[in-house]
Amino acid sequence: MADNGDDDSHCRIKEGDYVVLKRGDIFKAAQIQLKKKVIFEKQWIYLDNAVGHFYRTTFEIGSGGTLLLKTPKEMESSTAAKEAGADNRNIVDDGKSQKLTRDDIEMLKEQGLKGQEIIQQLIDNSSTFKDKTEYAQDKYIKKKKKKYENTVMILKPSCRILAMMYHGREPGKICHLRHDTLAQMLTLANIHAGSKVLVFETCSGLVLGAVMERMGGFGSVIQMYPGGEPLRPGVDSFGFPSHFRDMLHEFPICHVNALLTGTLNTKTKDPSIDSEKSVLTAKDVQQNKADVEQQGSPEEQSREASSVANTSDDQEKEDREKRKEAKAQERKAKQEEKRKKMAAAAALLDGRNADGLVIAGRFHPCPVLLGLLKFLAPSRPFVVYSQHKEPLIECYTKLKEVGGTVSLRLTDTWLRHYQVMPNRTHPLLLMSGGGGYLLSGTTVAVDHSKPAGSLRAEEPAPKRLKLTNTEG
Amino acid sequence: MADNGDDDSHCRIKEGDYVVLKRGDIFKAAQIQLKKKVIFEKQWIYLDNAVGHFYRTTFEIGSGGTLLLKTPKEMESSTAAKEAGADNRNIVDDGKSQKLTRDDIEMLKEQGLKGQEIIQQLIDNSSTFKDKTEYAQDKYIKKKKKKYENTVMILKPSCRILAMMYHGREPGKICHLRHDTLAQMLTLANIHAGSKVLVFETCSGLVLGAVMERMGGFGSVIQMYPGGEPLRPGVDSFGFPSHFRDMLHEFPICHVNALLTGTLNTKTKDPSIDSEKSVLTAKDVQQNKADVEQQGSPEEQSREASSVANTSDDQEKEDREKRKEAKAQERKAKQEEKRKKMAAAAALLDGRNADGLVIAGRFHPCPVLLGLLKFLAPSRPFVVYSQHKEPLIECYTKLKEVGGTVSLRLTDTWLRHYQVMPNRTHPLLLMSGGGGYLLSGTTVAVDHSKPAGSLRAEEPAPKRLKLTNTEG
Amino acid sequence: MSFVEYSDHIQDGDTAIIYLGHDSMMPVKVQHGAQTQTRYGAIRHSTDLIGKPYGSKVTCSKGGWVHVLHPTPELWTVTLPHRTQILYTTDIAMITMMLELRPGSIVCESGTGSGSLSHAILRTIAPTGHLHTVEFHQQRAEMAAQEFKEHRVDHLVTVRNQDVCKDGFGVVGVADAVFLDIPSPWEAVKHAKAAMKKQGGRVCSFSPCIEQVQRTCEALADQAFEEISTLEVLLRVHDVRTASLPLPDFGSDPTETSEKTAADSAPKQTNVTSQDHDAAPRDPGSHLGTSPSPPNPEPNGRNRENVSSRRF
């Protein structure tokens, strides 16, 4: 960003770059890998030819899926409105206005006609086109363009683009979080460089990546994850510089209570000599496996199943033993790696002085929020996303009950696009509701003069305050 | 409506007419009564001078509250934009731009200056007015106009106007039903002349009046009311022709079960010889009183209380006896009247072949809907309004469970106004949520092949069907 | 059956609405001997429909069943054959209220289009009102007239095949309300005024684009319409369903018993009843209106008050 203007190397597409392909409103994340097919809108594409070009270049997809540089502004409005009817009184709708059949069009395609040429053919063969109003002609061309134009633009990824991509392609994978809602979250949680932020999400890593983008490599992000491995496939798509990874920590929430009560042991090298730890890691692995299975690798499952079924001779038995041992080693190494990571994250969490908390996803937000709020310093913002309003109402009510927060707000946003065109300006559809709901607020030092009923929540408060005093 | 165009007598304001006073966005219902003060926007007004003028005439309120015909188009944009700044860079906000003090303005008012003259004085004495942009000047004038202009327009009431009036003045009295929501209700329930419609509302009679307006005196409206007297103060404000009253019937819902089971006795002349009936009417009266008290007639209460306190001599005792007897007579007459009305309504309901059902108000809609749906013929629409979504979700779920309805939809509407002005066109605030929610659907003949669990709801179905067959 | 009067039983010649399932309906012209194919099999009119009460459940030839509904303007709107873009119920409801329609109203409308609004107007103004509807497209005008006949509302409506911008509504000084849904409403404003009763009335124009609304507002103001207002109504449909949210596992916690109890006593799944809304309003033609108010033929206020709305 703060580069000098003449070095434009970071504006050019390089091998290995994570990019986003775009056609119209359709986005798809991809990586530039030579000779590797990418499927986009039902077409195979090779991205090789993009290398060296600037981002935001538009390519035509040639035969065999190679990219061809698109000559600028080839047609645009050339076909529109040469001869237009004043209204549609003369159009009789008999379904026979287009003389080209579907087969004709397929033939044109096979002949290698470009999208825009096909559209011109369609116009020439439409008996009603010239009688249509200018407005209707435009609409017709747009529709056909969408269907037959065969171009792709290559974009540098950003939180804005990826959020729109996910919402358009796979809203279920991000719990229907809309990009305007994500924008609110990042702002309401005051995400910025140099802070220490907790993120708990099941939105494919989109929220985590967005937080990392806003922190620009400065500070710490601790991904709190539900068990097994932290899942964040979307983070790769941001194409962050490698040093961004240094910000990122992870902590499994199944150890949250142990951490809070000081019973979490992260010092032990060999988990087998620590029984409590061992139990915990076994659990981890088990959950991990469950998660992997959920993620859909049935091969391993069936392999294991078949190996059990086929035990007949000793050789096989021995092999199996060996495999078992190798696996155990592998598992141990993994556990050790995991332990180290957890220790680092635990050290960050231990001060209970985090600067922000962002929760999004399919888990019931109420226990998640109440559990993780304990790690925030006082006077720090938090924000919780849910696709549904009801669980956030529960959070709101619960927080009001236990205290320790102010400025609670339950909100959602509506997004409305407008078409702005000469004589054709109008609002487009209103997007609302589907974008999800947010509960936001700010932590405060907990009040000691509350009635006994809310003691539980009040309990950790002095500790929190003290920690802030000593470590801040 | 279908009058000949030359008779404009119905377009002129007459003594006794129910009218709506309007200033800006403020509405108030009133009746034209000679020499009677009406309070509107903190001012006393006599409407006498309006008589004979056309509806939609604007009057200036003169001294003493008399109406003066406003000379047409007195000022409008005369003051605006003679000399306007291009932007606001030169405006220093020091709170001293207006040289007239509040006292000065009060003095001008006392001198009898009209609103527009006061505004001109304000402009002349503003040091920043001429530096303001045209846009800001306009805004300024509008604001001052609202404050100092002293006019009133007299409108003929309509469901549109009264709905806007109630929502603006006393939204609590109509359960925050917004006029666009009311519009949806009337359409979704297919309200039209010649049908038989059930209305259960606690919206001051606005919904009932709206239904009556749409039926134009043709057909029957049965107001189902919760006990005591049917409350509908808003119906008067519609100023319906007297024959509209012939449409209107009323039935207390506390007799619904009796009616459904055939145990309702409406034939008896003297309620005292029918013990069951007597119990019911006593209850009516009691509820009636409670309602009247709620409506705020504390005079009667205190009068009764004082008469109890002052009993000392026989004369007084006798008087009290007489009064008691007179009251009992009155009560009897009322009961008889009520019985007759109820008998008429019961006859209409008995066929269980009503054409529409409209529910709105503060009662939990779920039991109300399930209870009153039984009176609808199959293939008839119903609509339920609630300020809150949750009770309608309950209705929805329950109806899905018990069957007998199709096309269930839970909706709300958003209303957005736009300012359309040269170079100043923009959307205004979006009104939403506050307008309430609707559940609408259509009855069907109940299915006999349902599981045992929903038997209760299925039970009355054959009866309903048969009634339709025999009476339809 | 008529679109302005309920009947209890299905008769030969009726238009009935076959309810197939949520948001799935089709209209059918009931004819002795005819059959209608549905995805649940055939419906034979003579045996399955004629003489049956409206609202009945009918078992189709493949064993599936449907409900047969009495037509209403609202059911018609969602099942009618589209000859043009149509107005939907949300807008129709608002237009009906803003035009203050009621039994006896005399209404002018252009264009007739597919007749979606026309049927709703006729329902509201019957039995004593009248609709003058103008459609410049001949085929459409004829089809609308045919439909009005089939729906037994033809005594309440006059269909004219002419250009409203050039030739007006064909009536003068009779209308309580005028509705415009044409590409250049501003060209028809003077005709709208002419069609209205001299004591005044209301006008509503429905346009997709802001520029059309701007020009129409100007034309309305020029013709001395008052209280011009522009508005849009959007419908939101709420789906009612149940969602399960997993609860997080924070691990065992021997020291904080209250915490533990709170976590463990809760079920692993929480049921929430939740509503999702259409990301966009159901009605494709959302609604923006200008509610102008009417000519002022005399100085002392025989004003017409009007609404004009526009479509996106």
Place this chain on the structure above:
Amino acid sequence: MSFVEYSDHIQDGDTAIIYLGHDSMMPVKVQHGAQTQTRYGAIRHSTDLIGKPYGSKVTCSKGGWVHVLHPTPELWTVTLPHRTQILYTTDIAMITMMLELRPGSIVCESGTGSGSLSHAILRTIAPTGHLHTVEFHQQRAEMAAQEFKEHRVDHLVTVRNQDVCKDGFGVVGVADAVFLDIPSPWEAVKHAKAAMKKQGGRVCSFSPCIEQVQRTCEALADQAFEEISTLEVLLRVHDVRTASLPLPDFGSDPTETSEKTAADSAPKQTNVTSQDHDAAPRDPGSHLGTSPSPPNPEPNGRNRENVSSRRF
């Protein structure tokens, strides 16, 4: 304290936010020896604030208490002294995302106004970015510069007192993003382009009126900005509360026992948790934007992608 970095304790010279209650806050400049009056009584800075942790509860002289919060751009937006109409958080959040702001971004802004957006931009682009903000009103420019200093973000921002439409942003070829909130944004579009890096960037313009948006879109298209889009974001705030709905009494019903049970077993009052929304969005300036996309200085696509938005 700084607006781009959290501190744990309140210090002399800080700007702190006093939280008085729901939707009621005020900013205070912390000064040794100073007092601040609130409706709960006075707060003495030396004893009540300085040295206390942010988030603390402070008891005022009348016995009432408040919380003292660390400033954030969002808290500042709702407490800052208005010198102009300001941008609110809902729009700011959208602008920040649409402009793709992040640490290191070079941003141009005009006008500075009351600095509501400026603070949010600075928060997001710190510690390596820079904001060039242009304000034509001298008094406002000076007050903004003063505030940036007090809020310890002055190293990240250059305030210029000039007319952006005539004199531009005072920088050329450096900006990743440009934001316009001026009456005639179309006049500044060429300056926006000049201020941007030659490889491209994004622009956002915020205007109340559709005509302004139309002219701005035209100017953006003329300057070869691409993917121009216009949008509006509206905030809805839900109140959480409990409502009681009375149940109707249909009277006794000896024959239908199941019915009766259903009615009688239900309580007379049903509690519903219900949300009411603001009838209107909280932020007075609602939001409409055009997201244009950028100049195309070379045939092979070194494009800038832009957003422009407008305010109502």
